[in-house]
Amino acid sequence: MTNQTKSQFIAVASITSELSAVMVVAKEISLAAANAKAIAFRAGDKAKGFQPITDFINELAKETIELVTNINIYALVLYRLTVDEFQKTAAYNKFELAAKMAEGAVYAKSMQEPVDHARLSMQDCQRQFKRDVSQLLGQLEAVMHHARAARVIAANSRIEASQAGEYLQSLQAVAESVDKAAHTIHDNVQRCRIALSIYRNS
Amino acid sequence: MKMTKIYEGSHQWIMFGRDEGKPNNIIDTNQYVVRTANRCLLLDPGGAELFAPMMAAVLHHAPVDQITDLFASHQDPDVISSLGLWDQALTNAKLHAPAIWEGFLRHYSCESIEYVPIPDNGGTIKLESVELQIIPAHYLHSPGNFHVYDPQAKILMSGDVGAAIEGPDSPVFVDNFAAHVEKMRYWHQRWMPSNQAKRVWIERVRNLDIDILAPQHGRMFKGDDVKRFLDWFDALQVGIAV
Ligand SMILES: [Fe+2]
Ligand SMILES: [Fe+2]
Numbered sequence: 001m002t003n004q005t006k007s008q009f010i011a012v013a014s015i016t017s018e019l020s021a022v023m024v025v026a027k028e029i030s031l032a033a034a035n036a037k038a039i040a041f042r043a044g045d046k047a048k049g050f051q052p053i054t055d056f057i058n059e060l061a062k063e064t065i066e067l068v069t070n071i072n073i074y075a076l077v078l079y080r081l082t083v084d085e086f087q088k089t090a091a092y093n094k095f096e097l098a099a100k101m102a103e104g105a106v107y108a109k110s111m112q113e114p115v116d117h118a119r120l121s122m123q124d125c126q127r128q129f130k131r132d133v134s135q136l137l138g139q140l141e142a143v144m145h146h147a148r149a150a151r152v153i154a155a156n157s158r159i160e161a162s163q164a165g166e167y168l169q170s171l172q173a174v175a176e177s178v179d180k181a182a183h184t185i186h187d188n189v190q191r192c193r194i195a196l197s198i199y200r201n202s
Numbered sequence: 203m204k205m206t207k208i209y210e211g212s213h214q215w216i217m218f219g220r221d222e223g224k225p226n227n228i229i230d231t232n233q234y235v236v237r238t239a240n241r242c243l244l245l246d247p248g249g250a251e252l253f254a255p256m257m258a259a260v261l262h263h264a265p266v267d268q269i270t271d272l273f274a275s276h277q278d279p280d281v282i283s284s285l286g287l288w289d290q291a292l293t294n295a296k297l298h299a300p301a302i303w304e305g306f307l308r309h310y311s312c313e314s315i316e317y318v319p320i321p322d323n324g325g326t327i328k329l330e331s332v333e334l335q336i337i338p339a340h341y342l343h344s345p346g347n348f349h350v351y352d353p354q355a356k357i358l359m360s361g362d363v364g365a366a367i368e369g370p371d372s373p374v375f376v377d378n379f380a381a382h383v384e385k386m387r388y389w390h391q392r393w394m395p396s397n398q399a400k401r402v403w404i405e406r407v408r409n410l411d412i413d414i415l416a417p418q419h420g421r422m423f424k425g426d427d428v429k430r431f432l433d434w435f436d437a438l439q440v441g442i443a444v
Contacts, residue, residue, distance in 0.1 A: 087311065091290040094254050101258035110265035111257070114291040 005086050008129075011195040012082050015075045015136075018188040022143070023068050025181045025188075029150065030061035032181070036157075036174040043167040049160040050171055056153055057178055064146045064185065071139050078132055085125035092118040133199045140196075143189050150182035203259040206374050208414055208422070209355040213238045213332050217416065218259050220370050221252060230370065231280050232418055234359050236352070237263050238330040243271040244288075245350055245359050246281045246418050253284040257291065266291060271327060272315070274299040275361035276344035277306050281418065286311035298327055298336070300346030320348055337406065339363065341399035356413035363403070364431055365389055366420030376421045379430045385420065387438070394440040404436050 001009075037054040040047040095115045102108040154175050161171035203222075209215035219232040233256055234245040242264040248256050260269060269292055274282040277300070285297065289311050299307055301319030308317070324336040327350070335351040342363050350359040366385035376382045394400060415423040415431060423431050 087286065088290070091287055094287055095257075095291060097254040098257040098261075101254055102261040105258065105261040107261040107263075107265040110267060111261060114266055118290060 001086070002089075005082075005089065008082050008199065009086075011199065012075065012079045014195050015078070015192045016072065018192045019068050019072055019075065022185050022188050023065065025184045026061050026064040026068065029178055029181045030058060030065070032174050032177045033058035033061060036171065039167055039170050039174065043164050043171070047160070047164045047167055047171060050157065050164065053153060053157050053160060054174075057150070057157075060146055060150050060153070064143060067139060067143050067146070071136065071143070074132070074136050074139065078129070078136065081125060081129050081132060085122065085129060088118065088122040088125050092122045130199060133196050137193060137196055137200055140189050140193050144186060144193075147182045147186040147189065150178055150185075154179035154182060203255045204374070205259055205262065208416070209352075209357060211355060213329070213355075214263075215352070215355055215357055215416075216263060217374060217422065218256060219374065220372070221255050222370060223255055224370075225251060229280050230368065230419060232374075232416070232420075232422075234416060235260060235263060236329060236332065236334065238332055240268055241270045241329050242268050243273060243327065243329055243334075244269065245273045246275050246361065247272055247288060248282075248284050249280050250283045250287060253287040256284070267293065270295050271329065272297045272299075273327065273348075273350060274303075274307065275339070275349060275359070275418065276300060276347045277303040278344065278362075281361075282307065283310060285315070289313055289315045300344075300348060302346040303344075322346075324348060337410075339399075339403050341394075341396040342403055343393045343395060351410055351412075353411070356411050357416055358407065358410060358412045358414070359416045359418075361418050362393060363390075363435070364415050364417035364420070364423060365393075366417075368420045372421065374422055376423050376427050379423075379427050379434075382421065383434060386434075389419075390435065390438055391440050391442045397440055400435065400438075400440055404432055408432060 033054050036050065036057065040050040040054055095111065095118045099111040099115050102111055157175035157178065158172060161168055161175055164171050203218050204220040206217045207214060208217050214237040216235045216237065217232055218235065219230065224230060228249060228251055231248050233248050236243040272288060272295060274297065285307065292315060296316045296318045297312060298318045298320055301321055304317055304319050320336055322338065324338045326336060327334045332354065335353065337349045337351050339347045339349045339361060347361060349361055366382065366389060368385065412428045413424065415428045
């Protein structure tokens with residue numbers, strides 16, 4: 001296996017692992033939102049500004065989970081493509097070697113067709129991989145966008161929490177956990193993007 | 203890769219082996235090719251490592267598009283781990299292999315090649331006017347195992363039965379049976395699991411008219427050495443690891 005294929009396998013595998021962490025965190029946000037909703041309900045008027053925020057957080061978490069689910073399906077496609085490309089490349093190299101070893105054989109020329117065919121399908125795979133990586137990067141960008149939005153909401157939540165009297169601490173904790181989760185998502189997705197960016201269509 | 207023509211008549215048998223480019227840590231194998239006017243059958247085509255030298259060697263006898271049939275006596279990697287590569291090189295080929303191994307062998311990738319499952323009681327492979335018999339050899343050593351008999355050439359390709367571990371320069375035929383026995387004893391005792399299967403196979407094979415017994419490793423047996431081998435094998439206790 002060449003270093004190029006090795007790192008491609010690693011890049012694709014790392015997406016799946018980073019994304020499963022993102023999934024866990026997104027579910028945490030969703031939980032934090034439910035928690036916040038309950039507190040805001042109890043706090044009544046004191047947390048009036050907080051109530052729409054909890055709905056928003058919940059919505060955001062749901063969308064993130066949906067996006068990540070889609071991306072995971074995509075990552076699987078990308079993995080299959082990587083396996084395919086690896087096999088096609090291995091075949092192409094072996095075919096070239098066979099053609100070279102067959103020099104002088106009566107039917108040496110008949111190897112040309114398999115060699116050409118293998119080269120084409122290997123290149124097809126490479127192109128397809130690049131196309132799919134570009135699309136995946138787009139989807140990852142959308143998750144990043146959600147994470148940034150979540151951080152803005154967390155900042156707003158903190159301000160609203162400060163007016164919630166005795167509920168200040170628990171609401172602040174909610175804001176804190178949303179912020180932390182958004183941060184983690186941002187970092188994980190960023191790592192995916194860096195791992196993939198070298199394969200994008202240039 | 204050394205090539206030895208072992209039959210020349212209406213069709214040909216060629217033995218390929220003693221590959222000098224082979225890495226030291228993989229077992230040396232014999233591949234056999236049956237060549238008719240427009241078709242070509244590879245018997246136990248070998249491991250992935252052997253694909254390029256084997257393909258190159260075959261090209262001395264047939265063009266790629268006339269490699270129409272592959273046969274795998276059983277599922278072992280030294281027999282057929284090259285399948286995924288043949289699968290990408292050949293556009294119109296069949297793999298004749300034990301039915302019970304189909305789900306396993308497909309792990310090597312078998313998409314463009316048609317898998318022709320051989321039922322437990324064997325069958326035939328037709329190559330233009332040549333009809334080869336597929337002889338059951340189950341548990342010798344694999345649970346689903348076949349040999350190929352050519353009644354016209356009087357050759358029995360016997361897979362791992364008759365095998366021996368040999369050096370790269372050793373001759374392709376047994377020349378001193380008594381001396382050769384020592385190279386085969388442990389192999390057969392350790393790899394062959396069933397005395398009963400062995401007995402049944404010997405009975406079946408004694409009914410065939412065999413000039414050459416052609417194993418997948420080591421040397422071929424010719425003439426009287428075929429009978430010598432069957433007698434020796436008959437008397438051997440196998441399945442010694444338990
Ligand atoms: Fe075997
Ligand atoms: Fe073998």
